[in-house]
Amino acid sequence: xxxxxxxxxxxxxxxxxxxxxRPKIVLFNSRSPMTENSLSKSAxxxxxxxxxxxxxxxxxxxxxxxxxxxxxxxxxxxxKRAMVYEPSDKAVVFIGSSRIKYDLDIPTWENMTSCxxxxxxxxxxxxxxxxEDLANDSDFKGRLIVDVTEGLFFTDDxxxxxxxxxxxxxxxxxxxxxxxxxxxxxxxxxxLDKDNFSLNAQLDALxxxxxxxxxxxxxxPLDFGRxxxxxxxxxxxxxxxxxxxxxxxxxxxxxxxxxxxxxxxxPDSALTAIFQKVKDATDKIKxxxxxxxFVRTPATNYPGETRxxxxxxxxxxxxxxxxxGIHYADYPxxxxxxxxxxxxxxPKDAVTFTKQFIEILxxxxxxxxxxxxx
Numbered sequence: 001x002x003x004x005x006x007x008x009x010x011x012x013x014x015x016x017x018x019x020x021x022r023p024k025i026v027l028f029n030s031r032s033p034m035t036e037n038s039l040s041k042s043a044x045x046x047x048x049x050x051x052x053x054x055x056x057x058x059x060x061x062x063x064x065x066x067x068x069x070x071x072x073x074x075x076x077x078x079x080k081r082a083m084v085y086e087p088s089d090k091a092v093v094f095i096g097s098s099r100i101k102y103d104l105d106i107p108t109w110e111n112m113t114s115c116x117x118x119x120x121x122x123x124x125x126x127x128x129x130x131x132e133d134l135a136n137d138s139d140f141k142g143r144l145i146v147d148v149t150e151g152l153f154f155t156d157d158x159x160x161x162x163x164x165x166x167x168x169x170x171x172x173x174x175x176x177x178x179x180x181x182x183x184x185x186x187x188x189x190x191x192l193d194k195d196n197f198s199l200n201a202q203l204d205a206l207x208x209x210x211x212x213x214x215x216x217x218x219x220x221p222l223d224f225g226r227x228x229x230x231x232x233x234x235x236x237x238x239x240x241x242x243x244x245x246x247x248x249x250x251x252x253x254x255x256x257x258x259x260x261x262x263x264x265x266x267p268d269s270a271l272t273a274i275f276q277k278v279k280d281a282t283d284k285i286k287x288x289x290x291x292x293x294f295v296r297t298p299a300t301n302y303p304g305e306t307r308x309x310x311x312x313x314x315x316x317x318x319x320x321x322x323x324x325g326i327h328y329a330d331y332p333x334x335x336x337x338x339x340x341x342x343x344x345x346x347p348k349d350a351v352t353f354t355k356q357f358i359e360i361l362x363x364x365x366x367x368x369x370x371x372x373x374x
Contacts (some may be wrong), residue, residue: 054191061190061197065238069226070186070193074167075179080231080355081168083118084134088142088290089370091116095130096147098123099297101233102225102344113369117374119231125160126152128278133165135281141289143367148296148317148325150308154266154274183229196222218252221245224341234347238339249341257303265307275320282321291337293365294318294325298353300339324365328353 084093092115094100099121106117120130134140134283182192191197196205204219218302223239239245282292296314299305308314308328318325328334333356337349345353361367 024234039276057191058189065236065298066222067188067226067236068187068190069196070229070231071182071192072227072231073194074164075171075175075182076229076231077122077164078168078171079179080118080120080303083116084120084137084140086116086142088117089115089368091118092143092145093118093134093140094121094145094147095127095134096121096145096231096295096297097125097127097149097152098225099149099299099344100145100147100295101231102235102359103297103350103353104232105347105350105354106228106230108137108351109358112355112358115369121147121231122161122164123233124152124157126155126158126273127161128153128281129158129161129165131281133168133279135284138288140285143291144285144293146292146294148159148294148314151304152311154271154308154313187229208217219250221248224249225344233344234350235340235344240346240348246340253342254303271312271316272320278317279321282323288362292321292323293361294321294323295357296325296327296329298328298334298337298339298345300342302339302342326357326360326365331356333359 035307081093092113094104101119101121101123104119106119109115109117114232121127122130131144131146186192195201208216221239223236223242223245225233226236227233285292292319314325314327319361327335334353337345337353339345358369362369
C-alpha cells in the first residue's frame with residue numbers, strides 16, 4: 001500500500017524533511033516604473049473618456065438649440081443686490097415675482113435710458129422680504145420699482161426671497177470667489193445649467209406619476225425660461241412657436257390654481273397688516289432719499305386673479321402707501337399684449353412693454369433719465 005501511495009504522488013511532496021527549508025519572500029514595489037506607468041495611462045484614458053463625453057454632450061445640447069443659461073440661485077441674486085448703491089440717476093432696482101423678469105427687456109431698458117437695470121425679482125415668491133431689506137438699508141437711496149402679482153405679493157410665500165436676502169448678508173469671501181469662477185465656466189458651457197442638466201434635474205424630468213403617499217410636482221418645460229447673467233428670463237423661440245409647450249405651461253398654472261382656490265379668502269385685518277408693513281418699508285426708503293413705484297404687469301386670463309379684485313388690492317395698496325403705480329390695463333400700449341401661457345410676455349412683446357413703460361415713467365410719472373436714447 002505504501003508503494004501505491006508513492007506511485008500516486010511525487011516523492012517531493014511526502015515524507016520530506018522541511019526543517020532546513022527557508023521561505024523566500026518576494027517584495028513588490030508599488031511604486032515600480034511598471035505600476036506608475038500603468039496608473040498614468042489609466043488616468044489619462046479616464047480623463048480622455050470624460051472629456052469626450054462632456055464635449056459630445058455639449059455639442060448635442062447646442063445642436064438642439066439650447067443656449068447658455070445661468071443658475072439663478074442666491075449667489076447670482078446676491079451679486080446683483082450688491083449693485084443697488086449705484087447713483088440713483090444711473091440705476092433702477094426692480095423687485096417682484098417672475099413676471100417682471102420676463103416682461104422687462106433689460107437691453108431695451110438700458111439702451112433707451114442709459115440706466116442700469118438691477119433685477120432682484122424672484123420667481124414664485126413675494127417680493128416683500130426684498131422690499132423690507134432695502135428699506136432697512138440706510139445706504140440705499142435709489143429708485144425702486146415693485147412688480148405686484150397679487151397671488152404672490154399678498155401671501156406669505158416668501159421663502160425663496162428670504163433665502164436670497166440671507167445669503168447676501170451672510171456670504172463669505174470664499175463664496176464670492178466661487179461665484180466668479182462659476183460665472184466664467186457657466187458663460188461657456190451649456191451643460192452646467194444646474195436647473196435642467198444636473199443629475200437631480202434629469203431624474204425629475206422623468207416625471208414619474210404621483211401615487212399613494214408620493215406626490216410629484218409638475219416640471220417646467222426647459223424652453224419656458226432661460227436666464228441671462230443679468231437675471232432676465234426669456235422664452236425660447238421654440239416655446240413661442242409651439243402651442244403644445246405653451247399648453248403644458250397652462251396646465252401647470254391650472255394645477256397650482258387648484259391649491260389656491262381651496263384656501264380661504266384673506267381677512268380684511270390681514271390685508272391691512274400687509275398694507276401697513278409695505279407702507280412702513282416704502283416710507284423708510286423715501287426717508288433715505290429714494291423713490292418707490294409699483295407696477296402691475298400683463299396677464300391673459302390667468303386663473304385665480306378674480307380672487308384679488310383691483311379696487312381692494314391694487315388700488316388699496318397705492319392709496320395706503322401713497323406711492324405711484326402703473327397698471328398695464330390702463331394703457332393702450334400695454335393692454336393689448338397677450339401672454340402665450342397666460343402669465344408672461346414673449347421676448348418680442350417684452351420689448352414693446354419696456355418701451356411703453358419708459359414712456360409712461362417719463363411723461364406721466366416725471367422720471368428723468370440721463371443721456372436718454374430713442
